[in-house]
Amino acid sequence: xxxxxxxxxxxxxxxxxxxxxxxxxxxxxxxxxxxxxxxxxxxxxxxxxxxxxxxxxxxxxxxxxxxxxxxxxxxxxxxxxxxxxxxxxxxxxxxxxxxxxxxxxxxxxxxxxxxxxxxxxxxxxxxxxxxxxxxxxxxxxxxxxxxxxxxxxxxxxxxxxxxxxxxxxxxxxxxxxxxxxxxxxxxxxxxxxxxxxxxxxxxxxxxxxxxxxxxxxxxxxxxxxxxxxxxxxxxxxxxxxxxxxxxxxxxxxxxxxxxxxxxxxxxxxxxxxxxxxxxxxxxxxxxxxxxxxxxx
Numbered sequence: 001x002x003x004x005x006x007x008x009x010x011x012x013x014x015x016x017x018x019x020x021x022x023x024x025x026x027x028x029x030x031x032x033x034x035x036x037x038x039x040x041x042x043x044x045x046x047x048x049x050x051x052x053x054x055x056x057x058x059x060x061x062x063x064x065x066x067x068x069x070x071x072x073x074x075x076x077x078x079x080x081x082x083x084x085x086x087x088x089x090x091x092x093x094x095x096x097x098x099x100x101x102x103x104x105x106x107x108x109x110x111x112x113x114x115x116x117x118x119x120x121x122x123x124x125x126x127x128x129x130x131x132x133x134x135x136x137x138x139x140x141x142x143x144x145x146x147x148x149x150x151x152x153x154x155x156x157x158x159x160x161x162x163x164x165x166x167x168x169x170x171x172x173x174x175x176x177x178x179x180x181x182x183x184x185x186x187x188x189x190x191x192x193x194x195x196x197x198x199x200x201x202x203x204x205x206x207x208x209x210x211x212x213x214x215x216x217x218x219x220x221x222x223x224x225x226x227x228x229x230x231x232x233x234x235x236x237x238x239x240x241x242x243x244x245x246x247x248x249x250x251x252x253x254x255x256x257x258x259x260x261x262x263x264x265x266x267x268x269x270x271x272x273x274x275x276x277x278x279x280x281x282x283x284x285x286x287x288x289x290x291x292x293x294x295x296x
Contacts (some may be wrong), residue, residue: 003027005151006059006083008052008075009096010037012232013122014065016129017095017155018266022046024154031055031170037082052076055084061151062086065095068240076106077172085228091148095136096161097121100166101242101251103139106163109197116144119165120152122173126232133157137175139168142295149153155257173248176241177259182216190224190294197258200225225296229277229284236275238282239266 003026006037007018010032022028030041031049032117038048049055052075054063061280062082066072068151084085092110094103094117103119109119118140124154128134136159137151138145152159162171193203204221207213223229236261242263249256262282287293 002057004032005225006049006055006062008009008032008055008064009026009071010041010068011065011067012126013040016124016126016131017134018046018067019028019044019130020154021131021151026151029055029059037229040260044148051080052082053077053080056082056085056090059090061148062090062092063095063151064093067096067237072096072098072102072106077109083109083113086110086115087115091116091118091144093118093209094119095120095122097172097241097244098169099173099248100139100169102231103166107140116141116146117165119142121168122156123172123175129155129165130155136160137162137168137171139163139165139170157223157238170248173241173245174282175247176238177196177256179216180238180242180245180266180279181258182214183220183280183282184258186220186224187265187280187286187294188215191220191286191290194292194294199290199296200294217292220278221229223278224280224283224294227293229274229281231276231278233279234275234281235269235277235281238279239263239270239275251252257270 005026005028008031015037018030018041028045028046029049030038031052032038042048065077092115108115118138120136120138124137132154134156136156138161162168190200245259265285266282268288269282274281274284
């Protein structure tokens, strides 16, 4: 399979994935809007591009993980963007969390350049990205998916083909809706437990073993009682996803009453200035309403 890969977007997720591609032996060229995140990768053997257009020259596979639809517009479609330099026969893989319409727009633009396209967003956060333990959901042509699957394997615990273009992006929004709702449920439960005089750590010990246990309850519960909101997935990005989920559900006239309530909690938390903190900071908005703080 292909050896020359361009990776664009070196945030928390992209840096981990790019590092694992290097470890797997791929010839990697990297680009990021601010150059600092490129340095550790260059030290490990990657080459650095000055523009997205330069990054994709002569690459066989182009991969990118960008913050939002606006970043896609700039990096893919903008001046000196990816589309200005792609060549027939290349494969582009968008690993960002975007609306399925954005994926379909990208696919159409790449198709005009005879470039194949997959939407392949990921589940997981900082640790999973760094350790090659992401869960990847993919939309696009199955034959293209099979062709690049070996490249995705060093990044992931599992890889799931969901169907044609946009299906990976759709699955990502569905999954993130569940994530946000679980964080809200955890916050509501631990606040209620605090008001009832229970020790939150005792509550988490029970939640760890019962039949409705969740890795989110374990991971975020622990950081919550320790009051550690260091971002592995920033709250501002969860708000972006919540807004995408609301638009996606509206497009399909699909009822999402719980997701709508969680979105309001997230908005409140971001408006309080906690957007740069971990997604679990949405629980601070519930604490504010309750007049209590969750801690052991």
